[in-house]
Amino acid sequence: MLLYLCEQMIGHTDTLTQADKAIGDGDHGIGMARGFEAVRLKLEGGSFAALDELFKAAGMALITSVGGASGIIFGTWFRGGTKNLAGAATLDSPALSAWLVDGLAAVKERGKTKPGDKTMVDALEPAAAAAEQAAAAPLDEALAAATEAARLGMEATKDMVASMGRAKTLGERSLGHPDPGAVSTYLILRSLWEYTEKSGE
Ligand SMILES: [Mg+2]
Incomplete structure (x- = not known):
């Protein structure tokens, strides 16, 4: 599933750029592509006994390769999300x-957002x-619900004025455009959901 995610995020480079x-400097696509290529190499080259090890390795790869705030934020999501996954064998x-x-x-703690x-x-x-x-529903349904919620959340950022990062300097001019990090978040979840659809899990 994570290897599929890597392939998809690398494929979305232009969309994210x-x-x-x-609303920014245009480096988000290249940064995320570099990050998920690093995740792919890390996963292919390692063996992982449980979910927490897997997601921590992916998070570290993002932090050390994406660069800038995005690497820290997305890496923190992957790593920080493992708090209650120690030893978990199945997603x-x-x-x-x-x-x-x-x-x-x-992420909220780290980014003060x-x-x-x-x-x-x-x-x-x-x-x-x-x-x-949706925690009691099958995984594909839970992922479908999370993906749709992320999509709506991403769409809603078009009506927000940026108060963080480089887009902050644009002020009102950031209106009408979604936050690139929100787009990435939606695409990450959509890729995980797509994988469950394709694999029938
Ligand atoms: Mg940027």
């Missing part, structure tokens, strides 16, 4: 919920809430 060019709906809820808490700041938190927070609500 365009999203970042609209089921409760594990997905734990990963998103704990990952969100770690709150909803409405026009950041990836605006996509991750509704996704975590949706996954928590």
Whole structure:
């Protein structure tokens, strides 16, 4: 599933570059592609006994390769989300919920961001809430719900004025464009959901 995610995120480089060019410096696509290529290499070259080891390794690869705030934030999601996954052998709906809820808490702590700041938190927070609500449903349903919540959250960032990062200097001119980190958050969840659809899990 994570290898599929890497392949998809590398494939979305242009989408993320365009999203970042609209309100930032345009480096988000290349940064995320570099990050998920590093994750791919890390996963292919290692063996992992449990989910927490797997997601921690992925998070470290993002932190050390994406660069800038994005690497820290997305890496913190992957790493911080493992708080309650020690020894977990399967990504089921409760594990997905734990990963998103704990990952969100770690990102908010690390980034000092709150909803409405026009950041990836605006996509991750509704996704975590949706996954928590769907924790008793099958994984593909929980991922579908989290993905749709992330999409709506990402769309809502178009109506927000950036108060963090480089887009902050644009002020009102950031209106009408989604936050690139929120776009990435949506695409990450959509890729995980797509994988469950393709693999029939
Ligand atoms: Mg940028």
